[in-house]
Amino acid sequence: MKMSRLIGQTRKEAPAGTSARSHELLLRGAYIHQVAAGIFSYLPLGQRLMQKISAILRREIEAIGGQEVNMPVAQPADLWQQSGRWYKIGAEMSRFIDRKGHDMALAMTHEETTGDLVHQFIQSYRDLPRLIYHLQTKWRDDPRPRAGLIRVREFVMKDSYSLDSSWEGLEQQYRNHYSAYFRIFDRCGLPVMAVLSDTGMMGGSIAHEFMYPGEVGEDTILFCPDKDCGYSANRQVAKFQKPVPVKEPLSPLEEVATPNCKSIAEVSQFLRVEPNHCAKMVFFVASLTYPEGQTRKQQQTQEQNGQKLVAAVLPGNMELNETKLTTLLNSLFGVRELRPAEEAEIAAAGAVAGYASPVGLQTEDCIVVADELIIAGSNWIGGANKEGFHVRGLNYGRDFEAQQVGDICAAAAEHPCPNCGKKMESTKAVEVGNIFQLGTFYSEAMDCYFTDESGQEKPIIMGSYGIGVGRLAACIAEQHNDEDGLIWPISVAPYQVHLLSLAGAKEPEAEKVAQQIYRDLQAAGIEVLFDDREERPGFKFKDADLIGIPIRLMIGKRSLENGGVEYRLRGRKQGKETPKTFWPVADVVNRTGMEIARLEEEIQSAVRNVEYRA
RNA sequence: CGGGGUGUAGCCUAGUGGCUAAGGCGUCUGCUUUGGGAGCAGAAGAUCGGGGGUUCGAGUCCCUCCACCCCGACCA
Incomplete structure (x- = not known):
């Protein structure tokens, strides 16, 4: 290529509003051009970069048996209604109506169209296992695109879908991807860590994310410094060894005046107790999943109605982990959205912000969730639900109960590793790839069954595996640059x-x-x-x-x-x-x-x- | 969605109520130069994000809408 004919002009100065190094250099080097928030054109250099990366992706996925297909960006709503995600996913999915009046969706991912293909072409155990993949555009109407290609709304993803007749088969394909992903990132010169992750909107059981550690990232990952232990997880799901509280004889519940002590820090200082003896309350409002079959109008009506206040109780020296909380809540009912509650909403349930306690909160519209430490411990300091007062001797079972109990505490650096107890470390990171064991959720929902050797109908066992090509390019740029470019x-x-x-x-x-x-x-x-x-x-x-x-x-x-x-x-x-x-x-x-x-x-x-x- | 910020030529900026909106980069023409973003001379390029208002007078002040960026919520 002759540069005299190349489209795109390099720039001496960094364009205004770039904070990430990769964003600045990709713009200055005439690789990309921003069209709107989170939407980019790729100039010839950028396009060639993408194709080089794509070639690596194709090579490694084909090496583990992948067959390339191409599934559409515009998809009929029926598919998403079948899987149920039409009702679970909010504004992140863009919907439109075609000229005949049919509801349509823009592809956020391609589990549904995979199901559609599989339903048509896989019938027998002889047709399994299979692995299909493609490189295709995804549209996710992200509320906050940022940092150039790091977080965008439209992007090309390499996504593969494994199809198996047995769980052992899924495990094998999952491991194949795990190793292939390391080869892919090694070939791109990108250092990554594989961490346990939340399954989020994808559903399924086991999932890993491939993380590029760096300040440009928005995720926090925790990992054990001991190489032999090797525990690593996204903060969203990271576990840690919790201190086991000593169960004391229950003391009576008594009110104490705590003027102007709204935070755990203030209360513990005022009463001269450690924060780990205080019970912290955090309030959320959960929006419930739309029931299936609802029209969009009914869904909009439900926006106001299908909400529940959630009161989470945990030790005062711990931070709440919203993902863990959501997962726990999901075992009670479908959660579409969880947001911090406003003071009025808290008051409506009879609690007083700053002096809140779980005592007497079990109403129709309020769900109390307690961390397991609250149950294990005793004689907590908690709010009195009365301005300026707290209580001593707050005890689970005697003074209050919770609809759900589990681990809702966020792990952090210095916390003991759940495996070996060594102090964990943490870093920020960018998610450049993920792998999910989906299981039979989509195949059951989308009628993807096969006949096994004994003539029985069984759901196909699926996995899905993604790598964002543009984000990967940006991470490589983050990793490989100097003051000149x-x-x-x-x-x-x-x-x-x-x-x-x-x-x-x-x-x-x-x-x-x-x-x-x-x-x-x-x-x-x-x-x-x-x-x-x-x-x-x-x-x-x-x-x-x-x-x-x-x-x-x-x-x-x-x-x-x-x-x-x-x-x-x-x-x-x-x-x-x-x-x-x-x-x-x-x-x-x-x-x-x-x-x-x-x-x-x-x-x-x-x-x-x-x-x-x- | 909440908080903050910015919108002036293809790009980066100046302009803080008063004459024809200024400079640098880039672009075009000519001359000159040729191993780390050269120099000179000339030229083109702007309804100052849109709309409304205040004022004798608005790029500048006010209202409103829009877009983009940053932080948070959010997504993964």
């Missing part, structure tokens, strides 16, 4: 070679050599970006640094005088100690080919075979 690993670089003609107007010879080398490299099948523009050398160097293609070849009067073509690796500083490298013109194609092979070998040798670890 991007530094792509050769495996994903839009071109393997950046050829710069540094010939001035009075140096037609050098220009001719550059043109010839460009043609020779192309003829040899080497991907080359040729800077043939009429610009000064310095200008071209800056652009080449910004764009970040790994191998740079430079031809000018000076290089010819020094023996031919100057070779340089992007990202390797050309200090006084490292002498410049020149290749004879006749050798350039050969040497370049060898250099590409060497760089590819470097990547290849970094590809690990990571064994599955639950």
Whole structure:
């Protein structure tokens, strides 16, 4: 590709409103162009980057038996009604009505269309196992797109779907993906950690996320520093060894005046007790799942009605984990949404914010959920549901009860590892991939059954596995850059070679050599970006640094005088100690080919075979 | 959805009630220059996000709508 003809202009200055390094560099390097919040066009360089990454994804998924298909972005509502997600998912799914008046949805993911395919084409145990995958656009109307390609609304995802007749088969395909994902990220030069994760809207039982650790991430993950232990989990589901409270003889419930003590910190200081003796209350309002078969109008009406106040009780030295709370609540009823309650809503249930207690809260519309520590412990300090007063000697069972008991505490750094008890560490991270054991939820809902050896009808056992291509590109950019610009690993670089003609107007010879080398490299099948523009050398160097293609070849009067073509690796500083490298013109194609092979070998040798670890 | 911020030429910015909206980058023309974003001369490019209002006068103040960014809620 000749740069004189390339669409997209590089920029010296960072566009306003970029906070992530990858966002800034991808914009400045003319890789992407923002069309609206979370919606991007990919310019030629960006598109080639995406295709390189896609090629890696295809290669590794095919290697574990994947067959590429293509499922649609526009989907009939029936499919989503069958799975029930039409009723469970809120505004994140965009819906529209086609000209015939049919409800339609834009694909957020493709479990439903997979079910549709499977229903049609898989009937017998002989048709299993199978693995299908595609690279297709997803639309998720995210309320808060941010940081360039890190969090967008429209994006291409590699998603695969495994189909099995047995749970052992699912386990095998799940493990295959687990290892394949590590190979994919290794090939992209991206360090990741696999962590246990929440199943969220996907449903299913077991799930892992592949996390790229870094400040640009929004997730927090916890992990055990002990390599042999290896426990790691998203904060949303992370467990930890909780201190077991000593059960004391129950003391009587008594009110104490605690003027102006609304927070746990204030109360514990005022009463001179440790926060872990206080019972903390956190209030939420849960919106319930729409009953199946409801029209959208009925759903809108239900918005106001189908809500319940949730009062969570946990020790004062712990933070509440909303995901754990939601999961617990889901065992009682379907939760579509959980949001913090407002003071008026809390008051309506008879509680006083700041002095709240679970005592006397069991009304029709209020659900009390208690952490297991509250049950195990005794004689808690809690609110009196009366402005300016708390109580001592608050005890579960005697003074109050909960509809649901479980673990609702958030794990944090320093908490003991649930496996080995060592202090865990935490880091922020970006989710670049996930794998889910879906089980039979979708196959049962969407009538995907097969006949087994004994002639019995059984639901197909499914798994689903995703990697966001654009987000992956952004993470690679986050990982591989310096003050001058991007530094792509050769495996994903839009071109393997950046050829710069540094010939001035009075140096037609050098220009001719550059043109010839460009043609020779192309003829040899080497991907080359040729800077043939009429610009000064310095200008071209800056652009080449910004764009970040790994191998740079430079031809000018000076290089010819020094023996031919100057070779340089992007990202390797050309200090006084490292002498410049020149290749004879006749050798350039050969040497370049060898250099590409060497760089590819470097990547290849970094590809690990990571064994599955639950 | 809540809080904060920003909208001025393709990009980055200045302009804080008063003359024809200013500069840099980029673009175009010519000359000159050619190993780390050169120099000179000239040119084009803006209904100052939209609408409404206050005022003799609004890019500037007020209202309103929209868009984008950041934080939170949210999503994964």
